[in-house]
Amino acid sequence: MNMNNSEEDTIHPCPIEDDYKYLVYTVVYIIVFLSGLLFNGAAVYVFCKVRKKKGLSTICLLNLAVADLLFIVFLPLRISYYQKNGTWIFGDFLCRVSTFSFYFSMYSSIFFLACLNIFRYMSVVRPEKIKVKTAIILCAGIWVFTGLSTIPFLLSGTNVRENITRCFEPVEMSTWKRIMYMNYYALVVGFILPFLAIVVCNGLLIRHIMAMPMEKKTIRKHVTMIVLIFLVCCVCFLPYHIQRTVHLHYLIHHPDICTLHDVLQKTLVTMLCLAVLNTCMDPLLYAFIGHGYKTWLLSLCMCKKALHGKTLSTDSSYMNGAKAEEIPMNENGQRSSNELNNVPDIC
Numbered sequence: 001m002n003m004n005n006s007e008e009d010t011i012h013p014c015p016i017e018d019d020y021k022y023l024v025y026t027v028v029y030i031i032v033f034l035s036g037l038l039f040n041g042a043a044v045y046v047f048c049k050v051r052k053k054k055g056l057s058t059i060c061l062l063n064l065a066v067a068d069l070l071f072i073v074f075l076p077l078r079i080s081y082y083q084k085n086g087t088w089i090f091g092d093f094l095c096r097v098s099t100f101s102f103y104f105s106m107y108s109s110i111f112f113l114a115c116l117n118i119f120r121y122m123s124v125v126r127p128e129k130i131k132v133k134t135a136i137i138l139c140a141g142i143w144v145f146t147g148l149s150t151i152p153f154l155l156s157g158t159n160v161r162e163n164i165t166r167c168f169e170p171v172e173m174s175t176w177k178r179i180m181y182m183n184y185y186a187l188v189v190g191f192i193l194p195f196l197a198i199v200v201c202n203g204l205l206i207r208h209i210m211a212m213p214m215e216k217k218t219i220r221k222h223v224t225m226i227v228l229i230f231l232v233c234c235v236c237f238l239p240y241h242i243q244r245t246v247h248l249h250y251l252i253h254h255p256d257i258c259t260l261h262d263v264l265q266k267t268l269v270t271m272l273c274l275a276v277l278n279t280c281m282d283p284l285l286y287a288f289i290g291h292g293y294k295t296w297l298l299s300l301c302m303c304k305k306a307l308h309g310k311t312l313s314t315d316s317s318y319m320n321g322a323k324a325e326e327i328p329m330n331e332n333g334q335r336s337s338n339e340l341n342n343v344p345d346i347c
Helices: 002-008 019-052 056-072 075-083 091-125 132-149 151-155 173-212 216-255 258-276 278-287 295-303 311-325
Strands: 159-161 165-166
Touching: 019 056, 019 075, 019 258, 019 278, 019 295, 056 091, 056 132, 056 278, 075 091, 091 132, 091 151, 091 173, 091 216, 091 278, 132 151, 132 173, 151 173, 173 216, 216 258, 216 278, 258 278, 278 295
Parallel strands: none
Antiparallel strands: 159 165
């Protein structure tokens, strides 16, 4: 009797009925791939080639864009998988790498958002305490720490179900249990701690803004950044982590409640789609904080003649003020007009 129960426990007892997700993921991932590749690729180009003088915000945003691209470059594999109704044709190794890239990218993005908040707060309150070299070292540390922390996701490879090779769809209870413990670590270290850092830094920044006399333009810029970062966290990451934790809890501790499992599986599809949309929402941060990126967007939409008219001059004024605000006060900011106006001509 115990042997039979042990054998039955190796596979989740509830039937898997989730064919609806293939069309949903295919459509959402295609949109994310096209928009994410364009705008995040442009961000890397602008921040590396156009933005010669790199301040704290630019360094964080550059790393954030690279983190998004790491997920996007493997997204065609997922699109092909779901377009083929859950048939994986790329081998076990690429299945593991694709799974790893999703979590590596997501948690790197969360940490870089937290760093962006910390740097912005310190540049306003204690600008002499943060140097560009420190920011570079901290970002490098984030890459190493996140990479080591997400290595266990390489353990999830392909499996065969109904004579079809699957990926991203474990079926054995032992695998789900390992994923549950990994989720607890990722939830606390990868989301709750950086999210608390974001909340605390933004709260202190708001208090500082209210206590100190500042121009309306500067206040508007800080408030916009706060709202956008909270929007990314609360729309993309918070619902996904809550739902994933609840889903895994009931999957392991209450595996026989199939109706509840079916509901949680359907909501997981929605939450996962919101999570990957962060690669499309991050460009909003680039536009409002990333210096030079807004001008690139304008140049993408307008012809060269219009760009050299009123619109360009207006945006150049915006860039001048933004650049002056970004560079820490303890840096010797000799900024030339060539640097401020070095915008790629794509018309």
